[in-house]
Amino acid sequence: xxxxxxxxxxxxxxxxxxxxxxxxxxxxxxxxxxxxxxxxxxxxxxxxxxxxxxxxxxxxxxxxxxxxxxxxxxxxxxxxxxxxxxxxxxxxxxxxxxxxxxxxxxxxxxxxxxxxxxxxxxxxxxxxxxxxxxxxxxxxxxxxxxxxxxxxxxxxxxxxxxxxxxxxxxxxxxxxxxxxxxxxxxxxxxxxxxxxxxxxxxxxxxxxxxxxxxxxxxxxxxxxxxxxxxxxxxxxxxxxxxxxxxxxxxxxxxxxxxxxxxxxxxxxxxxxxxxxxxxxxxxxxxxxxxxxxxxxxxxxxxxxxxxxxxxxxxxxxxxxxxxxxxxxxxxxxxxxxxxxxxxxxxxxxxxxxxxxxxxxxxxxxxxxxxxxxxxxxxxxxxxxxxxxxxxxxxxxxxxxxxxxxxxxxxxxxxxxxxxxxxxxxxxxxxxxxxxxxxxxxxxxxxxxxxxxxxxxxxxxxxxxxxxxxxxxxxxxx
Amino acid sequence: xxxxxxxxxxxxxxxxxxxxxxxxxxxxxxxxxxxxxxxxxxxxxxxxxxxxxxxxxxxxxxxxxxxxxxxxxxxxxxxxxxxxxxxxxxxxxxxxxxxxxxxxxxxxxxxxxxxxxxxxxxxxxxxxxxxxxxxxxxxxxxxxxxxxxxxxxxxxxxxxxxxxxxxxxxxxxxxxxxxxxxxxxxxxxxxxxxxxxxxxxxxxxxxxxxxxxxxxxxxxxxxxxxxxxxxxxxxxxxxxxxxxxxxxxxxxxxxxxxxxxxxxxxxxxxxxxxxxxxxxxxxxxxxxxxxxxxxxxxxxxxxxxxxxxxxxxxxxxxxxxxxxxxxxxxxxxxxxxxxxxxxxxxxxxxxxxxxxxxxxxxxxxxxxxxxxx
Numbered sequence: 001x002x003x004x005x006x007x008x009x010x011x012x013x014x015x016x017x018x019x020x021x022x023x024x025x026x027x028x029x030x031x032x033x034x035x036x037x038x039x040x041x042x043x044x045x046x047x048x049x050x051x052x053x054x055x056x057x058x059x060x061x062x063x064x065x066x067x068x069x070x071x072x073x074x075x076x077x078x079x080x081x082x083x084x085x086x087x088x089x090x091x092x093x094x095x096x097x098x099x100x101x102x103x104x105x106x107x108x109x110x111x112x113x114x115x116x117x118x119x120x121x122x123x124x125x126x127x128x129x130x131x132x133x134x135x136x137x138x139x140x141x142x143x144x145x146x147x148x149x150x151x152x153x154x155x156x157x158x159x160x161x162x163x164x165x166x167x168x169x170x171x172x173x174x175x176x177x178x179x180x181x182x183x184x185x186x187x188x189x190x191x192x193x194x195x196x197x198x199x200x201x202x203x204x205x206x207x208x209x210x211x212x213x214x215x216x217x218x219x220x221x222x223x224x225x226x227x228x229x230x231x232x233x234x235x236x237x238x239x240x241x242x243x244x245x246x247x248x249x250x251x252x253x254x255x256x257x258x259x260x261x262x263x264x265x266x267x268x269x270x271x272x273x274x275x276x277x278x279x280x281x282x283x284x285x286x287x288x289x290x291x292x293x294x295x296x297x298x299x300x301x302x303x304x305x306x307x308x309x310x311x312x313x314x315x316x317x318x319x320x321x322x323x324x325x326x327x328x329x330x331x332x333x334x335x336x337x338x339x340x341x342x343x344x345x346x347x348x349x350x351x352x353x354x355x356x357x358x359x360x361x362x363x364x365x366x367x368x369x370x371x372x373x374x375x376x377x378x379x380x381x382x383x384x385x386x387x388x389x390x391x392x393x394x395x396x397x398x399x400x401x402x403x404x405x406x407x408x409x410x411x412x413x414x415x416x417x418x419x420x421x422x423x424x425x426x427x428x429x430x431x432x433x434x435x436x437x438x439x440x441x442x443x444x445x446x447x448x449x450x451x452x453x454x455x456x457x458x459x460x461x462x463x464x465x466x467x468x469x470x471x472x473x474x475x476x477x
Numbered sequence: 478x479x480x481x482x483x484x485x486x487x488x489x490x491x492x493x494x495x496x497x498x499x500x501x502x503x504x505x506x507x508x509x510x511x512x513x514x515x516x517x518x519x520x521x522x523x524x525x526x527x528x529x530x531x532x533x534x535x536x537x538x539x540x541x542x543x544x545x546x547x548x549x550x551x552x553x554x555x556x557x558x559x560x561x562x563x564x565x566x567x568x569x570x571x572x573x574x575x576x577x578x579x580x581x582x583x584x585x586x587x588x589x590x591x592x593x594x595x596x597x598x599x600x601x602x603x604x605x606x607x608x609x610x611x612x613x614x615x616x617x618x619x620x621x622x623x624x625x626x627x628x629x630x631x632x633x634x635x636x637x638x639x640x641x642x643x644x645x646x647x648x649x650x651x652x653x654x655x656x657x658x659x660x661x662x663x664x665x666x667x668x669x670x671x672x673x674x675x676x677x678x679x680x681x682x683x684x685x686x687x688x689x690x691x692x693x694x695x696x697x698x699x700x701x702x703x704x705x706x707x708x709x710x711x712x713x714x715x716x717x718x719x720x721x722x723x724x725x726x727x728x729x730x731x732x733x734x735x736x737x738x739x740x741x742x743x744x745x746x747x748x749x750x751x752x753x754x755x756x757x758x759x760x761x762x763x764x765x766x767x768x769x770x771x772x773x774x775x776x777x778x779x780x781x782x783x784x785x786x787x788x789x790x791x792x793x794x795x796x797x798x799x800x801x802x803x804x805x806x807x808x809x810x811x812x813x814x815x816x817x818x819x820x821x822x823x824x825x826x827x828x829x830x831x832x833x834x835x836x837x838x839x840x841x842x843x844x845x846x847x848x849x850x
Contacts, residue, residue, distance in 0.1 A: 006532070013514055020507040101780060101788045108787060123794055190505035190513065218643035221626035225633060225640065259510055388801055412643075416572075436499035443502040447509040451516020458521030462528055463568045 001043040003252050004205050011040065012256065019260055020185045030152040030179070033160065040161040041126070048124040051089070052164075056155045058085055059134040063141045063148040075142055082138040090131045093123055098327030126165035128324055130158050132291055137172045139295055149176045162257040166249050168267040169287040175262070183261035191443035193258035194450070195435070198457050199427075200251030205465045207424045208245035211237045213466045214420075215412045220386050223395040227408035231399040237417060238386050239379045240424035243271065246285070270428035272378070275370040277341040280378055292321050303346075310346060315339040330384045330393065337381040524564055526556035527578035534580065535649075535657040538687040538695060581659045582690040584652070587711030588719060589756065599759040600721065603674075606824035611638045611815070614667060616645030617679030617728070623799045624728065627808035628677055635812070637821045641671050651683035652709040655690035661713045668723060675818070676717060677811055679728040681750060682797070685742035698745060706746070710753045718760040724818050726811055727754055731766040731803075732777040734796025739767075739777070762814040769806055 001008050015036050022029040042049040062082035066075045091099075137154065140146035148154070149172070157175050158164075219226050219234035226234070247268040254264045267287050274280035281289045297317040303310040315336065322335020352359075360366065387393035399405065442450065505513075522529060530553040533545035556562045569575050605611045613632055615625040625644035632638035645667070650658035660680060667673065684706065687695020692708065694701045717725050727750055730743040747767065754763035770791050772778025779792045791803030799807070815821065 006529070009518060013511070013518070016514070017507065017511055097779075097790065101790065104782075104788045185507040187504040188507060188510050189502065190510045191502050194513070221623075221644070222630045222633075225629065225643075433499060436502075440500035440502045443505070447505070447512040448516050451513045452520050454513065454517035455520025455524060458517065459524040459565060459568070462521075462525045463565055463574070464572060 001040050003249070003256075004201055007043075011036075016259060020183075023183055023185070023261070026179070027152065030156050034152070034155050037156070037159040037161040037164060041159060041164050044125055051124050051127070052130060052159055053155075055086070055089070055130065055134055056151070056158050058082075059138055059158075060148065060151050060154050063138050063154070066138065066141050067148050079138060079142045083135065086131050086135050086138075090127060093127055095323075095327045129167045129169055130164060132169050132288075133158060133172075136169075136291060136295060140172055146173050146176075149179070153179050160257075160262075162253040162260070162262075163264060166246070166253070167285075167287055168250050168253065168264050169291050170264055174265060178262050185261075188261065189258055191439045191450075193255040194454060195439050195442070196251045196255030196258070198454060198461075200248040200253075200255065202248070202457075202461055203244040203251065203424070203427070204248030205461055207420045208241045208248060209466045210416060210420045210464075211241040211244070211424075214414060214417050216241055216386070218412060220388070220392060220396065223392065223399045226399070226412065227410045228399050228402055228406035230408075230410045230412050231396055233410075233413050233417070233421075235379050235383055235396065235400070237421055239272070239375070239382050240421045242382065242385075243268070244424045272375055272425060272428050273371060274374050274378075275367060276345050276374055277338060277377060278345045280374055281338070281342070288321070288324075292317050296320060307347075307350070311343045314342050314346065318342060325385070328388075330387055330390065333390070333393075334381050334385040337377075337384065341377055522552055523556045523559070523561045526553040527562050527565055529553070531578050531580060531656070534689075535654065538689065580656045581662050582655050583662075584655055584659070584690055584692065584709050585661050585712035585716045586708055588715040589711070602818070602820050604820035604823050605637045605674075607636045611819060611821070612641055612672060612674045613638050613677070614641045614645065614671060614673040614675070615677045616647070616667075617677075618650050618681075618683055619646060619648045620682050620730070620798060621677075621679035621728070622646040623793075623801065623804040624679065624807040624811075625677065627801065627804040628811050631805075631808045631812050632815075635821060637824065638675075638815070641673055649683055651680045652706065652713065653684040653686050653688045661709075661716050664713065664717050668717060668720070673723055675724050675726060675815060677726045677728060678717075681746045682730050682743065684746055685738070697742065703745070703749065707749050707753060710750055711756070714753060714757055714761045718757065724759075725761045726764055726814050726818075727761060728764045728807065728811065729766045731770045731799075731807075734777050734779075734792070736777060759818070762818055764807070764810050764814050766807055766810070769810055770803055 001011060018032065019029065019036075022032050038049045038052070041052060059082060062078050062085070065078045066082075069075050069078070137146070137148075137157070141148050149157070153176055154172075156179060157170070157172060160170075160175070163170055215230070215234045216238045219231055220238070223231050250264075250267040254267070257264050265287055267285060269283040269286065271280055271284040274283050297313055300313040300316060301309055302313060316339075318335040318339030319332055320335070322331045322333070322338075325331045325334070351357075383396050384390075384393050387396060442453070445453070526549070530546075530549040533542065533549035536542035536545050553562070565578070566575075569577055611632075613629075615621065615628050617625070622644050625646065629640050629644065633640060647658050647663075650660065652660060655662075664676070664678075667676075685697050687693070687697060688702065688705055688709075692705050694705045696702065714725060714727075717723050729747045729750065730739075733739045733743065744767075747765075751763045751765075754761040768775075770778065772781060777792075777796070779796070780788055780790050782788050789802035790800045791806070792798070793800055
C-alpha cells in the first residue's frame with residue numbers, strides 16, 4: 001500500500017480510531033496493530049509477511065538467548081548467529097544476483113567458464129530497513145543497553161506500518177518503551193502531524209514526481225541527447241528529487257505515527273544547507289547515519305587507533321553504506337566518494353588541531369562558499385547514485401564539461417522544473433520559527449476549518465502531480 | 478483539546494530560530510483528529526471529483542470498479558451541480574493540464590478494404606540522410622520506457638534518425654481501456670502536432686482484460702473479444718499510417734516470468750497484432766520480442782550468457798520489465814526493422830563521392846552497448 005493513495009487514506013481512517021479505542025488494552029492493541037501492519041505490508045505481496053514474521057521470531061529467539069546467558073562466549077555466539085542470519089537473508093534477497101553474475105564474469109575474465117543458472121530473486125520491499133532494525137535490537141541486547149521485550153512488542157516494533165517500508169530506522173530503545181507509556185487520546189500533536197503529512201505529500205507527489213518525469217529520467221537515460229546545461233540542471237534536479245522523495249516519505253511516516261500517538265526520530269534536517277560532507281551526514285538520512293556509526297564504524301574501531309585506521313574505518317563504513325542502497329558498483333562508488341570527502345574533512349580538522357590553528361571566522365560569505373562547495377560534492381556523488389552504470393555516469397560528467405553542446409536546445413528546462421527545484425531547495429531554508437508559528441496558528445482553527453484547509457491542499461497536490469503515482473525511490477533499498 | 482505542546486528540537490536554521498522560542502500549539506483529541514480527516518477527505522473528494530471518477534473508471538473491470546464508480550459517479554454529479562469541480566478545471570488550465578480528466582471512449586475502426594487485396598500496395602522505401610532525418614517518436618505503456626531509451630540512444634548513433642521527444646510512456650495503458658488513456662486519439666494528436674515519420678509503439682501488455690469503451694466486450698479471449706481487439710488494433714494502425722507519411726513499428730510483448738499468463742494471454746495479443754501488421758506491409762512492422770529475450774531453453778530468462786561468456790541481466794526484478802541489456806536487444810531489433818523499412822545508408826555512398834556529411838542536428842556520439850552492473 002502506498003501512502004499517497006485513496007486506499008491508504010481509507011485504511012488509516014479506520015485504523016486511527018480503532019487503535020486509540022484499543023490502546024488501553026495493551027495486548028489487544030498490539031495484536032490489532034500487528035494485524036494492521038501486516039495487512040499494509042502484505043498488500044503488495046502477502047508472501048512477504050512470512051519473511052517479516054520469520055525475522056521477528058528468529059531475532060526474538062536470539063535476543064532472549066543473549067539476554068538469558070551469563071557466559072560471554074555464548075552471548076557472542078548467539079550474536080554472530082543473529083548477524084549471520086539477518087545479513088544472510090538480506091544478502092540472498094538483495095545481493096544474490098549481483099554477486100553471482102559478477103563472480104561469473106570475473107571467472108570468465110580469468111579463463112574459467114562457468115554457467116550458473118541465475119534466477120532473479122524478488123526483493124521484498126523494505127527488507128533493508130527492518131533488517132537493520134532487527135540487528136540493532138540484538139546488538140543492543142548484547143551490549144546490555146536494552147532488555148528484550150515481549151514477542152508481541154518486538155513484532156509491533158519491527159512491523160509498525162508507518163516505518164516498515166522506508167524508515168526512519170527506529171531504535172528499540174526509542175520505540176519499545178513507548179509501548180508501555182500511557183497515551184492520552186486528548187493530547188495529540190495534530191497540527192504538527194498534519195503539516196508533516198501534507199508537506200511530505202507535496203514534496204513526494206508534486207516535486208519529486210515532477211522532476212523525475214519532466215527531466216531527470218530522460219536525461220539519465222540518454223545524457224548525450226541533451227545539452228550540457230540540461231544535463232547539469234538534471235543533476236541538480238535529481239538532488240532535489242531524491243531529497244523530496246525520501247524526506248517526503250519520512251515526513252509522512254513521522255506525521256502518521258504522531259497521529260497514532262508515537263514519536264519517531266527526525267530523519268532529515270535541511271541537508272542541502274550543510275557546510276561540509278560531515279555536516280551533510282548529520283542532516284541526511286540521520287537514522288541510517290547513526291546506525292552506521294553505532295553498529296559499524298564504532299565496532300570497526302572508530303577513530304581509535306590513529307589516522308590511517310580512522311580513514312580505513314570511514315571508507316569501509318561509507319562503502320558498505322553505499323552497498324546497502326543497492327547491488328551495483330555505482331552505489332559503492334557513491335559511498336566511496338562520500339568516504340573520501342569525509343576523510344578529507346577529518347584530515348583538515350585534525351591538522352588544524354595538530355597545528356593549533358584557531359577556527360576561521362564564521363562569516364556569511366564563508367558559510368555560503370562552504371554550502372555551495374558541499375552541495376556540489378554531494379551532487380557529484382548523486383550522479384553515480386542515479387546512473388545505471390559507470391558509462392552513463394561518465395556520459396553525464398562528460399556532457400557537463402563538453403563546451404560544444406553546452407547551449408544546445410534545452411526543452412526539458414521548463415518553468416515547472418525550475419519552480420519545483422526552487423521550492424525543494426527553499427523549503428530547507430524556511431526559518432523553523434516561521435513553520436512553528438504557522439503550525440501554532442493552524443492548531444487554533446476549529447477542526448472543520450482545519451479539514452477544509454487540508455481539503456484544498458489535496459486539490460492543489462492532486463492537480464499539480466504528474467499522472468500516476470511513482471513509487472518511492474527508497475522502497476527498493 | 479486545550480492543552481498545548483512545545484515543538485521538538487533540532488538545529489536552528491536561522492538566526493531568528495536561535496532568538497525566538499517556538500510558540501505553543503494546541504493539541505487535539507482523537508475524535509477531533511478524525512473529524513479533521515473526514516472533513517479533509519470529503520472536501521478533497523468533492524474538489525477532485527473529476528479525477529476520482531477517472532481513477533475509479535481505471536480500476537480493473539469487476540466488483541472493485543463497480544463499487545468505485547458507484548461512489549465516484551454521484552460524487553462527481555454533486556461536485557458538478559455545486560460548481561465545485563470548476564476550481565480543479567481552472568487550476569488545470571493555469572498549469573497547462575486542461576482536459577486531463579476528460580474521458581474519450583471512441584476508437585477508430587480499420588479503413589483498409591475488408592477484402593484484402595492479393596497484392597497490397599507496398600509503399601516505396603524512403604531514403605533519409607543526416608540533412609533529412611527520420612523524425613522518430615517512441616512511446617507506449619511501461620514496457621516502452623527502458624527499450625525506448627535504448628532505441629533513442631541507438632537511433633541517434635545512425636545520424637539519420639532525429640528524436641522528436643523523450644520516451645512518451647503512459648504507465649498501465651493500452652487499447653482495452655480507452656477511459657484510462659485513449660491511444661488512438663492521443664497518437665492522432667501526436668501525428669498532427671509533431672509530424673513524425675516513424676513511430677515505435679509498445680502497447681498490449683495491459684490489454685489482457687475485458688474491454689470497455691464503445692464496442693467494449695468481455696471476458697478476455699472470447700471470439701467477440703478477439704474480433705473487437707482486432708478492430709481496435711487495425712483501427713489504430715490505419716489511423717496512424719493513414720496519411721501515408723508515418724510508418725508504425727509495433728513492438729510485441731516478450732515472455733514473462735508468469736509463463737501461463739504469457740502462453741494463454743500475451744501470445745494471443747501478439748498474434749492479433751502480428752497478423753494485422755502483415756495486412757499493412759510497408760506501413761506497419763511487427764517487432765517480435767518473445768524469442769529475442771528467451772533463454773537457452775526457449776523460455777523466460779532473467780539472465781543470459783553472451784557468446785563471450787559474459788552474463789547479462791535482461792529483465793527487471795518483477796519478471797516483466799527490462800534491464801538495460803534486454804532493452805538494448807529490443808532496440809537492435811527495432812533498428813533492424815527501420816533499416817528494412819527505410820533506406821538509411823544510401824547517403825553514405827553519396828557522401829564518399831561528394832563531401833563529408835553535414836553535422837546532424839542532434840548528438841553525434843555513437844553509443845556502445847551498455848551493461849548494467
